[in-house]
Amino acid sequence: MWEWRIRDQIVLVAAWVAGLGLCLVTGAIVIYMGVRGLQYLRPDLLVSRPLVSTSESGTGGFLDPLLGTFALTAIGIAIALPLGVCSAAWIVEYGRPAWLARLVESSIEIVAGTPDVVIAIFGLTIFELGILGPLSSTSEAGVVTGHSFIAAGATMSLIALPPLYTAARDGLLAVPAHMREAAFALGKTRVATIRRVLLPAVRSNIATGATLGISRIVGDTAIVIIVLGETQRNEPNGSLPILGFLRGTGSSLTSYVYDNSPAGEGNAANKAYAAAFVLLLFILALNAAVGWISRAQARSSGFDNGGIHD
């Protein structure tokens, strides 16, 4: 390479530095969080509920935020997955009239570019409406607060939608046209072609998108604080077992980390580290899952549609 022009050499070196630098930063975060996390994480933190206390040792664990994160993820992805996949299928397979397709495309781009705080305020505004009262916690006086797992989960689905949609759309666009023709030539309708051929073919893309969506939900704080109510414990609303929980307020790991960091009210930094470590493990596990899903698909079908293989 030393006989190359000087400009080429500079670019090559810059590319290497950028790549290695990125690895270095990621490695530093993971190692730092790992050391801190292992230092403070005790198993009982995962199964004990948070407590109010003046001393750090008396503040209990983070069972409630952990459950909160799972619940939000489940609700958010349950809404975003069909929505994202269906809109991707519509735009790629139908996409007519053109102005509507452009509208859908740019709507999703705008949602993707909107800060989550703005989306959170919007979500709160919607769920404060009186007619949506049954979906969120209602005070003794009958005031609809707009805070609940349902409301926060639904708002979360908005931030999970863009990556899901993009992944499914790109997957469908990568499916060669002759595969559709083959299905049509066998006497299948468009809907049957989408259901039985195209969606199975882009399973790994959808899984990748879903995982990206999940990481968005797991990592989001603003919506938890604004729409979920950010109560220290999950507070069911009403006496019904599951519905009460879903209508009630609560917190997630991110809001727990925020509260217990030196910036928050809790100020139990060690627990914040422990919770952050759990969060990080969660994200790493999701990344591994994406790779595993797309590899499994490539193995079982022999069809590689640009999923992530690591």
Added chain:
Amino acid sequence: MTKLIEPMENMMMIPDETLADPWKSIDEERGEVVPALKTTDVRDAVQARDAVQARDAVQPRDTASAQVQERDVVPPVRTIVVGREPVPVAPLREREAIRSALAGAGPERLRLDDVSIYYGPKRAVNSVSMSIHQGEVLALIGPSGCGKTSLLRTLNRLTELTPSAARSGNVLLDGQDVHALRDTALRSRVAMVFQQPNPFPMSIFDNVAFALREQSRKRPRRRELEPLVIDALRRAGLYEEVRDDLDRPALRLSGGQQQRLCIARAIAPRPEVLLMDEPCSALDPISTGVIEDLIGELRRELAVVIVTHNLAQAQRVADKVAFMYLGDLVEYGTAAQVFEEPRAERTREYVHGTFG
């Protein structure tokens, strides 16, 4: 075997006076003299064919026993053995004999009546009329961009997927206008195989079962589908090679196997017509040979229309040949006639390689 050589059609295919040089050398090699074609021979041949046609016409279409009987009489042109290179078992003369025994047009399946196809203002196919019979392989030949594939794709209304495409004239399937049929129903009766093998990214079994699974609420169980899937794979000459593991991903098969899988998938719902759009152009010569023999076998159960750029292939597989040039049907006739004594000057130039 010698009996099979008898039919008049064989002689009709290679008339003496018109033998081009390559044919002469073949005949010298065989050490036989083909008698000159007389008008009486032609009349006899036509009569014989009409008799066959009449016989087939009265037979109900799906009489399994009749098909099986016919199958027993006629030996396979080529045996396809697992993992071994397929070898033509019969010498050329014998294969020709078998071909002509298998030929003999059956009932008319498709009739094209003054069909024109337009892409926007451009006319791609210019009022084509012809009829396609069961038991015959019709080859559409001609240079690229002359409307062969467009014509093929109107037969199962795949052109409708192209928004700018329009059509005039009628296509009749067993006397019924294909535009009166639902497109999904039509396409399971007029199946299609494409240039590029295009199996779905699923198992071999699911690929073949795909067309059989109705879009009903209750999907048939695997147990019910299995005999049909195996039958289709067998008819496509693929079963022996894949019988050990039908759940293998279809995309792991070789190109030739994939194309035969596509054929199996297409013939699984027992269509009446099989359309093939250059089915061998992406395959190696051995796979091509296997598929060409398969085409010879398949024409017993359905009408085959094949688009090909490969004139030698058309000569090998076709009973009837239609030559298309710039959207016009220039010539239509038996393979022997089109290749040996073309009526149109254009056809003569094309089959002799002057252009195209």
